[in-house]
Amino acid sequence: MNRATLIAGIGGGLAVVALLAPATGTALGKLARAREAVAAMRAAASAPARAPVPLTAAALRAPGGSEAAAAGLLAARVRKLAAEGGVLVEQAAGVPGGAGLVRLQLRMSGPDKAVVALTDRIEREAPLLRFAAWRASALPDGGLRVEGEAVAAWH
Structure with a gap:
């Protein structure tokens, strides 16, 4: 080359x-x-596709830093309201709820009008606590027993 x-x-x-x-x-x-x-x-x-949306407004949620704490505070509130109304709370125990919900297994008995008034008061006052499932049965002495599962948002 x-x-x-x-x-x-x-x-x-x-x-x-x-x-x-x-x-x-x-x-x-x-x-x-x-x-x-x-x-x-x-x-x-x-x-994540979207930010998690709260189930309810902050003022209507159950207080507490955890599900167990919220269940304890709600059970104490139910017992306090029941004592004011002359109703016996036979059971108020937290059940695992998950997904920002608190579930309480409730069993209350007493005079029929007092139990109905307590159930109404529990569902109307804040924090919101709603009966997801319930059963009412008459007692032999003219009383009433309400058993059910109440649900509230805490997170």
Whole structure:
């Protein structure tokens, strides 16, 4: 190979590189944008779809830092209201609720009007405590027993 051929080959190669540089730069830019889009999609897919929505307003939720604490405070509230109304609380025990809910297994008995008034008061006053399932049965002495499961939001 002589010098003229080498210079012509190098010159031709540089000319081709100069002509292909814009196309290469465009391709590399597209590749970088595609990688950024893939990274953004992966981040969006791994992130939660939406922020958790509270079940009720803060003023209507059961107080307490945990489900067990909230169940204890609600059971104490039911016992206090029952004592004020002359109703016996035979059972007020927390049951695992999960998903931001507190569940109480309740059994109350006493004079029929007092038990009905207590049940109404429990459901109307804050924090919200609703009977998900309940059963009322008459007692031989003219009283009433209400058994059921009450549910409240705490989280």
